[in-house]
Amino acid sequence: MALSTSACGDDGSGGDTDEGADEVGATAGTETESSESETGESSSESGSSESESSTETESSTETETETETETETESSTETDTGTETDTGTDTGTETDTESETETSTDTGADPLWISPNLWYAVEDQLHYIEIDPADGSVVQLLSSTITTDIIDGFTGLTMLENGGLLGLRVIDEPVTSQIFYIPEPPTDGSEVEVEVLGVVPDNLLIEALYTDCQGLVYLMDSGTNWSTATGNRLIRFTGDYLAGDLGYEVITDLQNASVADIDDLGPGIDAMGEITDGQGFAIDSGTVYDFDYNTGTGVSLGMGGTWAIHALGGPLFDDGVARLYVMDLDANLFEADPVSLALSPALITGPAPAGDAPAGWSGMTGPLTECESTLPEPQ
Numbered sequence: 001m002a003l004s005t006s007a008c009g010d011d012g013s014g015g016d017t018d019e020g021a022d023e024v025g026a027t028a029g030t031e032t033e034s035s036e037s038e039t040g041e042s043s044s045e046s047g048s049s050e051s052e053s054s055t056e057t058e059s060s061t062e063t064e065t066e067t068e069t070e071t072e073t074e075s076s077t078e079t080d081t082g083t084e085t086d087t088g089t090d091t092g093t094e095t096d097t098e099s100e101t102e103t104s105t106d107t108g109a110d111p112l113w114i115s116p117n118l119w120y121a122v123e124d125q126l127h128y129i130e131i132d133p134a135d136g137s138v139v140q141l142l143s144s145t146i147t148t149d150i151i152d153g154f155t156g157l158t159m160l161e162n163g164g165l166l167g168l169r170v171i172d173e174p175v176t177s178q179i180f181y182i183p184e185p186p187t188d189g190s191e192v193e194v195e196v197l198g199v200v201p202d203n204l205l206i207e208a209l210y211t212d213c214q215g216l217v218y219l220m221d222s223g224t225n226w227s228t229a230t231g232n233r234l235i236r237f238t239g240d241y242l243a244g245d246l247g248y249e250v251i252t253d254l255q256n257a258s259v260a261d262i263d264d265l266g267p268g269i270d271a272m273g274e275i276t277d278g279q280g281f282a283i284d285s286g287t288v289y290d291f292d293y294n295t296g297t298g299v300s301l302g303m304g305g306t307w308a309i310h311a312l313g314g315p316l317f318d319d320g321v322a323r324l325y326v327m328d329l330d331a332n333l334f335e336a337d338p339v340s341l342a343l344s345p346a347l348i349t350g351p352a353p354a355g356d357a358p359a360g361w362s363g364m365t366g367p368l369t370e371c372e373s374t375l376p377e378p379q
Contacts, residue, residue: 110163313369
């Protein structure tokens with residue numbers, strides 16, 4: 001597991017894991033309440049001219065000729081000025097002319113939800129990794145200072161469909177799992193406030209957060225300690241957690257799971273390359289499992305990363321191919337083959353923290369593309 005900074009030793013690169021590296025600990029932190037900005041659209045329409053012209057002749061032999069010419073073009077250009085111009089002319093011949101051109105960038109979805117990106121947080125820094133949709137490489141890594149006081153512990157993160165980040169900070173002395181929310185994560189390195197939502201009830205040791213295909217949020221309860229399966233459960237929020245209702249229900253008893261302890265939960269990639277939620281990738285101190293969240297059974301794929309894993313769906317990339325990413329304790333980010341777990345060279349290395357935490361002392365998240373859920377329906 002990932003809970004004590006003094007017990008970290010796994011190099012996360014696919015080799016042996018040093019004893020004790022499976023726990024990541026806790027120190028002290030920052031809390032901010034985030035502001036949400038929204039860009040809307042205004043429009044200005046320019047242009048329509050109308051002229052009408054009609055000619056009608058009628059003879060005593062009851063011959064009637066009517067000529068009507070009608071041309072319609074409508075033109076409108078949307079800008080942010082909100083102005084409208086209209087001109088019209090009317091003649092004896094009917095002619096309607098209107099021309100319309102409309103440009104809109106409103107896709108109906110948050111930009112972070114429809115582009116490839118990854119997030120993690122260590123100490124008072126929130127890190128944004130922009131991924132290139134052309135080939136899955138890293139474009140840039142930008143760090144934002146969290147200005148709110150939150151617990152300085154291991155971080156779990158999950159992205160919601162609105163592009164906001166739901167976060168977790170956990171320590172084991174005393175046992176505290178604090179939930180916070182960042183409605184609009186900054187992608188420019190600017191400072192950020194987080195909204196502290198509360199502490200998970202019943203003194204649970206929560207190490208990871210996870211969003212399914214329906215947008216429901218799950219938590220990995222590590223039970224009695226950070227290194228065994230005793231008391232492990234997959235639980236799910238049942239109330240309005242963004243309003244501070246952190247009530248939960250148990251989805252899966254993981255005490256007899258194939259994985260002793262799970263540090264981060266990620267969606268899966270099936271044989272067709274589609275994203276799945278009931279079958280996903282779970283990581284335990286560098287060992288990656290193809291894991292069934294419904295039954296607690298899984299198959300070890302090998303070693304890669306340390307505590308952070310996430311899969312990004314094919315629709316986020318130009319070639320339509322889903323990609324799996326892992327990060328090690330030194331904040332080296334790798335792309336991993338979803339079948340063999342073969343690792344790419346390090347795509348980027350995150351910055352060293354100001355304190356004594358490992359640079360990669362965090363889970364990792366990103367957007368979840370459209371998929372069909374195989375996890376239980378809410379009761």
